[in-house]
Amino acid sequence: MRPRAVLLAKLSTLLLFIALESISIAMVAGSGVIHRYKIMRVMLDVRAFFWEKGENFKGYLSLAESNAALHQENAELRWQLSRYESMIDLSDEMQDTLSAGTFSYIPALIVNNTLGSQHNYMIAKKGEADGVEVGMGVVTQNGAIGIVDAVSRHYCRIISFLNYNQKVSAKLVNSEYFGTLAWTGLGSRHAVLEQVPVYTTVAEGDTICTSGFSTVFPPNIPLGTVASEKIVDGSYKNLNVTLFQDFKAIRYVYITRHNDAQEINTLKD
């Protein structure tokens, strides 16, 4: 017999077997309440097994959609959190006044990310149509990523933190002393917090976070930990910082928008 004929013969035998067994089991199920109940329970278990596998598979196929939805939800939660953080310890009257001065977040997907040069940049899939403007900050839960410097209809270019021209206002957690965090150019996870007052007490492992003294980055975003310190000119310290963010593995980011940025910048000007 040819292979196809053999296959067909085997398939028809299998179908015949399934048909005869189905008839028999149906007869057994129809012959008593207990048998029917037990057989239905077994069948339900079998169906549940396949449903579960099917749902798992469907879930796997829709992981990208789920990620995007979670990303969006995260952005909304971050916005709500920043509102609540700004209102803590304030009286009701002040809450009304200050609640507007917070950040909102636009989730975005990084579609291009350069790492090899001294002037790195990224492209994110959010643009003018999504409310992105030049000068907005870009963050993740692990750090400040960069600042938007060009916007098209659906995309924006971000000057990466891994760029000599990029600096972030940062401070030591649990301290009000702040400085300027800049990339050292040596590896993607090394930065220097410059111009920290010389009398500041710092220990290795202390956490650095954003200061919030700008309309670009929200306050208290963790950036990294102190690796070592160096006194410069006897007047201030430079702290070597190991960054939390692995810039080689950035995919989802949040573009930050200070709700009162325009008003604050008008005063600055």
Added chain:
Amino acid sequence: MIIAGSLDSIALLYICFIPSLVMLLPFKGSALSMIFAFLIGLAADILGGNILGLNAAAATLAGALREPILNLIFDKDRGDVETLPSIAESGAAKHITYIAAMHLAFFALYTPLDLMTNRSALFIIASILINTIVCSALAFFLDYTFLSKRS
């Protein structure tokens, strides 16, 4: 009561003959074996007043597995012959293996379907083994006594 119970048990011995009949079907190929096994089982269900479909389901499984078991055990002795080789041709060991395998296939489905009320898995497995051993012994005895001289 004991006598009545024993008579009931003896009456249930007909179940032992169903796999034996399936074993001795003069066909080569699983499809025909399955259909005839199903009909034998269904007849036993109707005539025996048992749960309808119980013997049919188990006999169909035995019918489906008959050809692969035959090929596995009697491959070299069988050739193109459609009937089972005799004990003299193939030896008692192969016959016992064949009988036990067919009974195991039959009771592997019959027993769980029959005892699916509130029995533990251990009890069902023990029942399958005991049924297989007892019925295989009976079938081999009958085979040896009545059918071994056919060649």
